Amino acid sequence: MLTDTHAHLDFPKIQTDLAGVLQRAEAAGVTRIITIGTTAEGSRRSLALATQYPQVFCAVGLHPNNVAEEPPGWLEVVRELAASPRVVAIGETGLDYHYLPSTRGGTAQDDAAEKVAQAAAFRAQLELAAELGMPVVVHERDAWDDTLAILGEYTGRVRALFHCFGKSPAHAQQLLALGHTASFTGIVTFKNGTEAQASAREMPADALFVETDSPYLAPVPHRGKPCEPAFVRHTAEFIAALRGISLEQFARESEDAANRFFRFPK
Numbered sequence: 221m222l223t224d225t226h227a228h229l230d231f232p233k234i235q236t237d238l239a240g241v242l243q244r245a246e247a248a249g250v251t252r253i254i255t256i257g258t259t260a261e262g263s264r265r266s267l268a269l270a271t272q273y274p275q276v277f278c279a280v281g282l283h284p285n286n287v288a289e290e291p292p293g294w295l296e297v298v299r300e301l302a303a304s305p306r307v308v309a310i311g312e313t314g315l316d317y318h319y320l321p322s323t324r325g326g327t328a329q330d331d332a333a334e335k336v337a338q339a340a341a342f343r344a345q346l347e348l349a350a351e352l353g354m355p356v357v358v359h360e361r362d363a364w365d366d367t368l369a370i371l372g373e374y375t376g377r378v379r380a381l382f383h384c385f386g387k388s389p390a391h392a393q394q395l396l397a398l399g400h401t402a403s404f405t406g407i408v409t410f411k412n413g414t415e416a417q418a419s420a421r422e423m424p425a426d427a428l429f430v431e432t433d434s435p436y437l438a439p440v441p442h443r444g445k446p447c448e449p450a451f452v453r454h455t456a457e458f459i460a461a462l463r464g465i466s467l468e469q470f471a472r473e474s475e476d477a478a479n480r481f482f483r484f485p486k
């Protein structure tokens with residue numbers, strides 16, 4: 221009845237207790253989990269999980285923070301994996317200017333080179349998504365204008381879901397105007413998550429998703445603990461209450477939205 225639209229089931233923190241994680245998700249009514257690739261190898265692992273477990277689907281792609289270290293050939297791997305019917309989106313891709321080389325002792329030139337490399341990887345994945353008619357899961361951090369500018373080159377050809385959305389309703393409006401969507405993590409349940417809350421209250425039902433970003437960002441009442449897909453129910457309950465609707469109505473609407481947005485097998 222709920223879909224966790226963004227989890228990293230292949231990460232070690234979850235792998236140590238995958239059976240328990242999947243069992244608790246089912247008990248919480250989380251009937252679908254989309255596990256998200258962040259490298260070519262991680263995308264391969266994600267597809268293996270999505271092939272093994274009927275409730276697991278995956279996205280395949282290269283995360284902006286992994287662009288610099290990724291060996292060449294990743295795009296061909298992503299393209300090959302994307303042919304599987306268990307793959308429902310391309311990603312996560314996008315731009316992240318929060319962890320540039322200068323935060324680890326690099327120079328301004330290193331930062332500039334990294335930005336160029338991230339943009340190239342983002343465009344390559346958008347191009348692939350457009351070609352395959354698939355949606356894209358976007359990671360954006362401290363790079364709003366550049367992300368929208370690159371995405372703008374694909375308006376009408378690619379629909380994007382901005383994952384872990386925490387910005388204001390005005391930012392959400394910018395996305396909606398271009399046909400894009402957003403999903404909300406446990407951040408929306410935090411006391412200081414006021415912008416995310418305002419956006420989650422106002423998003424149209426057909427462009428609103430929930431996710432855990434497991435193993436990160438556990439919602440209240442599990443804040444600070446390792447996150448797992450079962451917890452998406454807390455985020456859904458919180459947003460349903462914000463919108464003044466029942467959890468059942470929220471679940472119906474967001475399942476409809478997920479069925480329309482992602483390339484789930486028919």
Ligand SMILES: [Zn+2]
Pocket residue numbers: 226228256312433
């Ligand atoms: Zn992620």
